[in-house]
Amino acid sequence: MSDNYEDLGFAKLDLSRRSRTGLPETVYCAGKTEEQLASILKAFKDKGCAVLGTRCSAAQAAFVKTSGLEVAYDETSKVITLPVGNKLKLNGLIAVCTGGTADLRAAEEAAQVAEFFGADVARHFDVGIAGIHRLFAKLEDIRRADVVIAVAGMEGALADFNGIQRFGRFGGYFQHSDLFGGYHSHNDAGRCFGTA
16 A cells, blocks of 8 residues: 555555545446456455445446445445445435436435435435426425435426525536436536536
8 A cells, every 4th residue: 555545456546535535435336347346345345444336237236245245236326335434424404306217317326325425315206397296295395405406307497496496596406318328417507516
C-alpha cells in the first residue's frame, strides 16, 4: 500500500475515502470481469472498508457470493453492497418517485445508494403525470421529504411537477431511457440537477 491506496495492478483502490469525505467507496461494476470485481471487494473488506457497487450484473454478484464475500445484491437496481463497520446515518428524508414502472431500475438505484450512505428513503412508484390522481394521493408524503428524486422518462413532467409542488420551482431528476441506448439527463436550460 502506498499513498492511501492499494494497487491491484488493474485497479488502485482508494482506502482513505471515508476518512477524507465521511462516505465509503463506490465501485462502478460494469466492464469489470467477475474476478476483478471480487478482488476489489475482497481488498476493501480486508482493509475494513465498506463499499457499494453500481451497475453490477447478476452474474458478477453470483460470482462474488461464491468467492465467500457476504454481500447484498438487489437485482432491480443492480446494486451490490459490502457493509463493514458502523452504518452511516444522515439527517432528513429522501422521496424517490417514478413516473412509471419502466423507471424502477434507475429509481431503485438512487434509493439503494441513498440508503447505503445512511439516508432514510420513502419510495413512491408509478405516480406519473399520466395518472395524476396517483400523484395527488401521495403528494403530502412527498412534501414531507427534504429531497425529492423524481425519475421519469420522456419529457420529465413528473420532475417538473414535483419540483413546483414541493419547492415552488423545478427541482428533480429525470431520464431519457430511449436515447442512445442509455440514461441521459434533460438539461432544460441548466435547471436539471443531475441524471438518473
